[in-house]
Amino acid sequence: MSLTEHQRRPWRTPSVLPGFGVTFGFSMFWLGLIVLIPLAGIFTWAASLGFSDFFSILADPRILEALKLSFGGALIGAFVNTLVGPVVAWVLVRYEFYGRGIVDAVIDLPFALPTAVAGLALAALYAPNGWLGAPLADAGIKVIFTPLGVIIALTFIGLPFVVRTLQPVLADLEPEIEEAAATLGATRWQTIRKILLPALLPTLLTGFALAFARAVGEYGSVIFIAGNLPYKSEIAPLLIIIKLEEFNYPAATAIAAIMLVMSFLILLIVNLLQGWARRSTGYAG
Amino acid sequence: MQFISTSPRLANVSEPLTVRFLLLGLTLVYLLAMLVLPLGVIFVEAFRKGYETYAASLLTDDSIAAIQLTLLVTAIAVPANIIFGLAASWSIAKYQFKGKSFLITLIDLPFSVSPVVAGLIYVLMFGAQGYLGPYLQAHHIQIIFAVPGVVLATIFLTFPFVARQLIPLMQAQGNDDEEAALSLGAGGLRTFFSVTLPNVRWALLYGVLLCNARAMGEFGAVSIVSGHIRGKTNTMPLHVEILYNEYNFVAAFAVASLLAFLALVTLCLKTALEWRYSGELAVSRGH
Structure with a gap:
């Protein structure tokens, strides 16, 4: 196993375990067939449109409005979750109370509930005669068929991303740091603001990015509560479906290509943030 | 106190x-x-008109066909992802090679793709105007607006579930057990089935659980590739949408309640696994 200077470093370190060829080959074949080739197809399709066509499609006001709503709504939803998520994670990690296990399990509901079911439930809940819709309507706030409905749905699906990203990091923080701050005369609020928040910032941003990425492409939980009025409460993924049903493949492809590029950018940012988070908290998860 | x-x-x-x-x-x-x-609200709306109406709306031909198709699609997609997950995690976790983390990122890719975009890529590939469209039409093979398309889209969206549970666990466990088995004369397959598989069984179950829930509930991608043909390519989530758009609210919520029940069972089993086998799952606890 010892490598001399003259030997080229091999691509794979030799191992006594058998089966690398067949399992690696099968994995690559399957990955290519199911994921990589179809995904690449969308970019070759988009490329065949040419620059001017591509951008003239995206300049359509209806598409611009839909993209604005999907990205804007996702930003607001992720922002709300970045405010609420730390409180929820803090309560779940730091406090002991009866039923904590159940409350903790409930956080995963947006992951577990099929998106269409969540969408149906939110539409019923916020309908003018719904449990939450009725009191809101009395207060003069209309949720269903408005951008506000879209934001609520995108907030619903994003919460677990922020909470689940924060929880293990919070649990791993050394209490000695906080104790040191306290003995040096810091108030509790100063400790949280000056010690904990800066340490948690990269993790918090990771959660924000994950929630945002999920919300941008979300479809099922949004369409029922949104009502899908063009220029008003129509999200980008729905517009892809509408363009497809009109057999307008170029428009569908152009919207999808923009969204894919955004997802890949977010994925890259998340990876960088996670590296930063590891360095600033020492948490290796 | x-x-x-x-x-x-x-x-x-x-x-x-x-x-x-x-x-x-x-x-x-x-x-x-x-x-x-x-x-x-799902369960309240589903039982709004009483138990009989609830049962009756679940026992229509279209609802039963939707339930059957969902079960069929899941029965293909989940085993496919188990086989891929085991193969990928074995080759990635048990060996050292260059570009490993990039490969893991590629496997995770479907999680960051919008379900609607995931459906679209298969339409662009296999649809009438797609790259393989003319060939498939000439040979009378239908993938889009048919069951194979629904299966493909479901496999795509559930792709990373099993692999991302197994890879970190297998990496943490190392190769010592396998090397011991091999040195005692066991073959490769026997080593895998009697040493590696038992070592990762709870993480595998955990991954399968999440994969299954997502496969049964997938909506956006399936919505594009299925064509919503009643009794033929309609899965349960799509059936919910159709019933809702026809203002048949009780039936829509009745079918939705089955899916919500599935979600609750998944959550309970998932929580039970996390409590019981926290050590084996902790390394892989993403979402």
């Missing part, structure tokens, strides 16, 4: 009791309004 306390480890650095109560109260109210009420 301690209804709400901090863990002893943190006794010296905690907030005043009133602040703790306030934060806990806010959390509970928020979670109740945002997460629990939507779940409750």
Whole structure:
């Protein structure tokens, strides 16, 4: 196993375990067939449109409005979750109370509930005669068929991303740091603001990015509560479906290509943030 | 008396009791309004017109066909992802090679793709105007607007579930057990089935659980590739949408309640696994 200077470093370190060829080959074949080739197809399709066509499609006001709503709504939803998520994670990690296990399990509901079911439930809940819709309507706030409905749905699906990203990091923080701050005369609020928040910032941003990425492409939980009025409460993924049903493949492809590029950018940012988070908290998860 | 306390480890650095109560109260109210009420409303709406109507709306031909198709698609997609997950995690976790983390990122890719875009890529590949469209038409093979398309889209969206549970666990466990088995004369397959597989069985089950829930509930991608043909390519989530758009609310919520029940069972099993086998799952606890 010892490598001399003259030997080229091999691509794979030799191992006594058998089966690398067949399992690696099968994995690559399957990955290519199911994921990589179809995904690449969308970019070759988009490329065949040419620059001017591509951008003239995206300049359509209806598409611009839909993209604005999907990205804007996702930003607001992720922002709300970045405010609420730390409180929820803090309560779940730091406090002991009866039923904590159940409350903790409930956080995963947006992951577990099929998106269409969540969408149906939110539409019923916020309908003018719904449990939450009725009191809101009395207060003069209309949720269903408005951008506000879209934001609520995108907030619903994003919460677990922020909470689940924060929880293990919070649990791993050394209490000695906080104790040191306290003995040096810091108030509790100063400790949280000056010690904990800066340490948690990269993790918090990771959660924000994950929630945002999920919300941008979300479809099922949004369409029922949104009502899908063009220029008003129509999200980008729905517009892809509408363009497809009109057999307008170029428009569908152009919207999808923009969204894919955004997802890949977010994925890259998340990876960088996670590296930063590891360095600033020492948490290796 | 301690209804709400901090863990002893943190006794010296905690907030005043009133602040703790306030934060806990806010959390509970928020979670109740945002997460629990939507779940409750499904069951209330489903049983609004009584048990008979509920049962009757589930026993229509279209509903039964939707349930059968969902089960069929899941029965293909989940095993496909188990086989891929085992193969990928074995080759990635048990060997050292260059470009490994890039490969893991590629496997995770489907999680960051919008379900609608995932459906679209298969239409562009196999649809009438797609790259393989003319060839498939000439040979009378239909993938889009048919069951194979639904299966493909479901496999795509559930692709990373099993692999991302197994890879970190297998990496943490190392190769010692396998090397011992091999040195004692076991063959490769026997080593895998009697040493590696038992070592990762709970993480595998955990991955399968999440994969299964997502496969049964997938909506956006399936919505594009299925064509919504009743009794033929309609899965349960698509059936929910059709019933809702026809203002058949009780039936829509009845079918939705089955899916919500599935989600609850998944959550319970998932929580039970996390409690019982936290050590084996902790390394892989993403989402």
